[in-house]
Amino acid sequence: MKRCNINSLYILLLCALAVSATGCKKWLVEEDQDPSNLSPDNYYTLPGHADAAIAAAYDRTRFFAGGAGIFANNFSMLEMPTGTAKTETGQNTDLNNLLGLSYNGDNVFVLNWWTNLYQVIAQTNLVLDKVPGIKMDEAKKKQVLGEAQFLRAWSYFYLVRLFGDVPLLTTSILSASDPMVNAGRTSKDSVYSQIINDLKTAETSGLEWTDKSGRVSLGAVKSLLAEVYLTMAGYPINKKEYYQMAADKAKEVITSGKFSLFGDYNSLHLESTENQGEHIFQIQFLGGVANNGNQAILLPNFKDVSAYGTEVGSTTPTVQFYNSFEPGDKRTVDRQGFFYTSYYDGGNGALKPLGAPYIYKHFDIVANGTAGVKGTAISGLNWMNIRYAQVLLTYAEAQNEAGSGPNQDALNALKSIRDRAGLMTGTLGSYNQTSFRDAVLRERWHELCYEGITWFDMVRRRTAYNENTNSFENFVGHKLPESGAVLAEKHLLFPLPTIEMQNNPNLRPQNDGYPGI
Numbered sequence: 208m209k210r211c212n213i214n215s216l217y218i219l220l221l222c223a224l225a226v227s228a229t230g231c232k233k234w235l236v237e238e239d240q241d242p243s244n245l246s247p248d249n250y251y252t253l254p255g256h257a258d259a260a261i262a263a264a265y266d267r268t269r270f271f272a273g274g275a276g277i278f279a280n281n282f283s284m285l286e287m288p289t290g291t292a293k294t295e296t297g298q299n300t301d302l303n304n305l306l307g308l309s310y311n312g313d314n315v316f317v318l319n320w321w322t323n324l325y326q327v328i329a330q331t332n333l334v335l336d337k338v339p340g341i342k343m344d345e346a347k348k349k350q351v352l353g354e355a356q357f358l359r360a361w362s363y364f365y366l367v368r369l370f371g372d373v374p375l376l377t378t379s380i381l382s383a384s385d386p387m388v389n390a391g392r393t394s395k396d397s398v399y400s401q402i403i404n405d406l407k408t409a410e411t412s413g414l415e416w417t418d419k420s421g422r423v424s425l426g427a428v429k430s431l432l433a434e435v436y437l438t439m440a441g442y443p444i445n446k447k448e449y450y451q452m453a454a455d456k457a458k459e460v461i462t463s464g465k466f467s468l469f470g471d472y473n474s475l476h477l478e479s480t481e482n483q484g485e486h487i488f489q490i491q492f493l494g495g496v497a498n499n500g501n502q503a504i505l506l507p508n509f510k511d512v513s514a515y516g517t518e519v520g521s522t523t524p525t526v527q528f529y530n531s532f533e534p535g536d537k538r539t540v541d542r543q544g545f546f547y548t549s550y551y552d553g554g555n556g557a558l559k560p561l562g563a564p565y566i567y568k569h570f571d572i573v574a575n576g577t578a579g580v581k582g583t584a585i586s587g588l589n590w591m592n593i594r595y596a597q598v599l600l601t602y603a604e605a606q607n608e609a610g611s612g613p614n615q616d617a618l619n620a621l622k623s624i625r626d627r628a629g630l631m632t633g634t635l636g637s638y639n640q641t642s643f644r645d646a647v648l649r650e651r652w653h654e655l656c657y658e659g660i661t662w663f664d665m666v667r668r669r670t671a672y673n674e675n676t677n678s679f680e681n682f683v684g685h686k687l688p689e690s691g692a693v694l695a696e697k698h699l700l701f702p703l704p705t706i707e708m709q710n711n712p713n714l715r716p717q718n719d720g721y722p723g724i
Contacts, residue, residue: 503515
């Protein structure tokens with residue numbers, strides 16, 4: 208039986224040549240050429256082909272809402288090992304193994320993340336190889352290439368944090384005989400160098416600071432670069448000089464004046480506020496064309512609170528995490544903050560208690576329904592990926608670490624997050640470097656929950672939040688409150704997918720602590 212792996216990614220590149228309206232939102236231009244006659248050699252000839260090619264790369268980022276076996280989607284892989292999430296359904300063994308920290312290279316989530324990220328990379332490599340030869344407006348061409356460089360860096364940033372040393376592919380693979388088909392692993396330092404190079408080049412590509420259509424913006428490039436620098440200051444790179452670089456880059460975003468926190472939390476999950484304000488970069492969806500498949504997954508398990516016929520409850524908050532928010536925190540207010548503990552019968556009927564907290568941060572009111580208004584059961588709500596709140600907290604943390612404690616700007620960044628939550632913040636003189644560090648990390652833990660960020664914070668700091676003591680403890684030895692599983696040294700990386708290592712022996716050996724081939 209033939210296996211599907213990175214070795215066959217060159218085949219997937221050909222699919223981009225037949226892009227339709229599913230490519231991105233409303234800016235994709237369809238072409239008048241017959242897709243059945245297209246190849247990489249004869250396709251990239253018209254300006255519209257550049258748009259279609261980059262749209263195909265955006266399309267591949269939607270794997271966040273893709274399925275991972277029965278009753279589970281890919282985004283859950285970054286939430287289950289944090290201890291902030293649990294599942295109300297026991298049918299998905301791979302999901303349960305993530306929660307119990309008993310996963311290995313056979314886990315379908317692990318394979319999906321690897322495969323889908325390399326699909327984004329494959330498409331961006333094709334853009335970067337072929338679009339330069341198209342006769343078109345040079346400024347527009349440069350912007351498309353900048354978008355591709357951002358998306359490639361974005362993909363490798365996930366890969367290197369998840370798996371460590373990974374194959375570094377920067378050119379298209381269009382033949383099974385290409386020697387890069389069986390590429391070995393590249394050191395994490397080299398991968399990070401490529402990420403930084405891509406983002407620095409994207410910074411100079413003429414992108415606008417914001418883009419309401421959902422394309423990559425200059426704000427997204429600088430925000431991601433700040434997060435890359437922050438990560439490199441911690442484990443496993445551990446170069447403290449990157450804290451100042453992270454602070455400087457985040458400060459550029461803050462002082463640009465192009466972004467701001469929404470005045471309320473409901474604005475985080477409305478289609479009318481997508482790609483603007485607090486949203487710096489989102490995964491794009493369009494109802495009826497490219498649906499967001501995460502709504503049913505996040506709903507309570509068959510409690511009839513939505514227009515959706517299937518309510519799965521495969522990723523829900525732990526009670527311990529919900530209770531760890533400070534008293535009076537607006538983020539815990541029912542149906543106004545990040546959670547809901549009651550909802551309308553059938554999505555639009557009488558209000559009823561649910562007996563537990565559920566994630567409201569990504570809740571699509573149009574799709575699910577609300578008081579007196581029946582839901583559509585079709586979600587086009589974007590998936591948040593980089594928010595201005597994250598940039599503020601990145602700046603606060605990085606500035607504190609780069610100096611000998613916080614300055615007033617760092618305090619103001621933290622305070623803006625807490626002000627919106629209705630919480631008090633100490634004065635500058637009330638913090639030293641250690642107490643401010645803990646305050647910022649707690650805020651990241653609570654403000655950025657269920658956005659695929661918490662796990663990476665745990666790894667780079669090698670710490671985990673203990674809800675009972677309201678403090679941080681060592682990553683290794685931390686017990687997850689729901690499953691009772693204990694984090695070990697090996698969990699700082701995920702295993703490489705077994706099937707990939709079987710097909711490409713150059714990927715071996717497996718990451719430490721996981722079964723080899």
